[in-house]
Amino acid sequence: MAVALRLSCLCFLQLLIVIVLFINSSADNSIEEAEQFPSLSNSTFVNRLSGNDELRHEHAVDDPEAIASMVDTSIRNSTERRKLGYFSCTTGNPIDDCWRCDRHWQRNRRRLADCSIGFGRNAIGGRDGRFYVVTDSGNDDPVNPRPGTLRHAVIQDEPLWIVFKRDMHITLKQELIMNSFKTIDARGVNVHIANGACITIQFVTNIIIHGLHIHDCKPTGNAMVRSSPSHYGWRTMADGDAISIFGSSHIWVDHNSLSNCADGLIDAIMGSTAITISNNYFTHHNEVILLGHSDSYVRDKVMQVTIAFNHFGEGLIQRMPRCRHGYFHVVNNDYTHWEMYAIGGSAAPTINSQGNRYLAPVNPFAKEVTKRVEPWEGSWKQWNWRSVGDLLLNGAYFTASGRAAPGSYARASSLAAKSSSMVGMITSNAGALS
Ligand SMILES: *[C@@H]1O[C@H](CO)[C@@H](O)[C@H](O)[C@H]1NC(C)=O
Numbered sequence: 206m207a208v209a210l211r212l213s214c215l216c217f218l219q220l221l222i223v224i225v226l227f228i229n230s231s232a233d234n235s236i237e238e239a240e241q242f243p244s245l246s247n248s249t250f251v252n253r254l255s256g257n258d259e260l261r262h263e264h265a266v267d268d269p270e271a272i273a274s275m276v277d278t279s280i281r282n283s284t285e286r287r288k289l290g291y292f293s294c295t296t297g298n299p300i301d302d303c304w305r306c307d308r309h310w311q312r313n314r315r316r317l318a319d320c321s322i323g324f325g326r327n328a329i330g331g332r333d334g335r336f337y338v339v340t341d342s343g344n345d346d347p348v349n350p351r352p353g354t355l356r357h358a359v360i361q362d363e364p365l366w367i368v369f370k371r372d373m374h375i376t377l378k379q380e381l382i383m384n385s386f387k388t389i390d391a392r393g394v395n396v397h398i399a400n401g402a403c404i405t406i407q408f409v410t411n412i413i414i415h416g417l418h419i420h421d422c423k424p425t426g427n428a429m430v431r432s433s434p435s436h437y438g439w440r441t442m443a444d445g446d447a448i449s450i451f452g453s454s455h456i457w458v459d460h461n462s463l464s465n466c467a468d469g470l471i472d473a474i475m476g477s478t479a480i481t482i483s484n485n486y487f488t489h490h491n492e493v494i495l496l497g498h499s500d501s502y503v504r505d506k507v508m509q510v511t512i513a514f515n516h517f518g519e520g521l522i523q524r525m526p527r528c529r530h531g532y533f534h535v536v537n538n539d540y541t542h543w544e545m546y547a548i549g550g551s552a553a554p555t556i557n558s559q560g561n562r563y564l565a566p567v568n569p570f571a572k573e574v575t576k577r578v579e580p581w582e583g584s585w586k587q588w589n590w591r592s593v594g595d596l597l598l599n600g601a602y603f604t605a606s607g608r609a610a611p612g613s614y615a616r617a618s619s620l621a622a623k624s625s626s627m628v629g630m631i632t633s634n635a636g637a638l639s
């Protein structure tokens with residue numbers, strides 16, 4: 206797991222700055238909170254926050270149901286357009302239809318930034334910057350990256366839309382630590398990040414990762430790694446996640462193929478929010494997606510994540526995702542393989558499962574889609590976990606709990622839920638497209 210607070214002193218300073226910036230709207234207690242942040246395991250600190258519903262993050266929304274409802278509308282709009290046959294290109298997948306219907310998308314690459322839906326819909330990545338063409342797949346120097354390498358591109362301070370000159374296989378010696386306002390856009394080429402360190406998104410905003418094959422990520426660390434032109438620092442061991450999101454927001458991870466890493470395929474922790482994970486193809490992995498690292502870290506109540514149009518495929522075991530504290534909209538995904546369970550959680554997360562296709566495995570003891578990591582039913586009965594319009598196959602069952610959907614939302618989603626019959630079509634191109 207990706208925590209173990211691997212922060213150098215310099216990172217800690219950065220962290221203080223970030224926190225002070227984040228909570229400057231409530232300036233009266235900002236200094237006090239910033240000072241307390243490092244004592245995460247201090248129960249006084251945790252208790253003080255846990256009774257506190259005032260937790261805010263400037264990039265989290267007050268009404269997550271409204272964003273879920275907006276996702277439903279965009280899906281319905283796309284599936285309607287498809288039925289009406291307006292354009293022969295439409296698939297019913299609103300993200301893909303947004304850019305793939307443009308035959309000249311290669312000339313308009315940055316338009317992709319306007320195609321996201323859900324909580325990560327405002328992630329603009331490097332939309333407002335220039336292009337950076339990665340030409341060099343080798344020569345990874347974690348401290349002094351060479352121009353032309355992916356590492357040199359992602360650490361820059363300015364917004365960049367990063368593309369690749371040709372097909373590439375990149376093996377990183379240390380984590381690829383991204384700076385804010387970057388898009389990695391591998392459309393049209395075949396780019397693998399594999400057999401070494403993988404991607405770290407830490408204390409930044411506005412990242413789009415599209416079209417990569419990320420696999421066989423290994424633990425690395427105990428080394429210096431550069432995170433910006435002006436800063437490098439000591440990294441302790443990294444667990445070997447494909448994509449690790451730490452204290453970051455406005456993140457969109459779309460159309461990647463992810464498999465077989467030492468730790469998670471995607472981990473989002475430590476107050477990360479405004480995230481969309483869409484159109485990815487996950488295979489051959491045990492603990493697939495972790496959203497929220499610990500039950501006691503109540504700041505993850507601000508976590509809001511949309512998980513849409515992904516294919517959870519062969520060789521997966523559990524955590525698709527495993528959630529804590531926040532609000533998770535899981536919509537129109539295709540679950541074709543799990544060995545233990547699909548969706549799990551603890552610490553009272555809200556799970557809004559809608560229009561997914563859940564195909565249970567043969568094992569009669571693994572038919573339940575859901576898993577609560579909380580033995581006391583009296584406690585989890587209050588958690589809001591709902592299933593609307595999911596297609597449950599081969600004996601799959603979803604154990605719901607808590608409140609039903611609010612009225613206005615239920616009306617909208619009952620219409621959109623029909624699209625579970627289209628999940629096969631909507632996810633048929635999941636993963637990297639080349
Ligand atoms: C925990 O935090 C409280 C309040 O800030 C402080 O007084 C106390 O010494 C801390 N305890 C530990 C073990 O860090």
Ligand SMILES: *[C@@H]1O[C@H](CO)[C@@H](O)[C@H](O)[C@H]1NC(C)=O
Nearest residue numbers: 275276277278279280281282
């Ligand atoms: C859905 O379509 C309607 C009518 O064309 C449009 O007004 C609305 O903005 C669309 N909503 C979304 C979320 O795409």
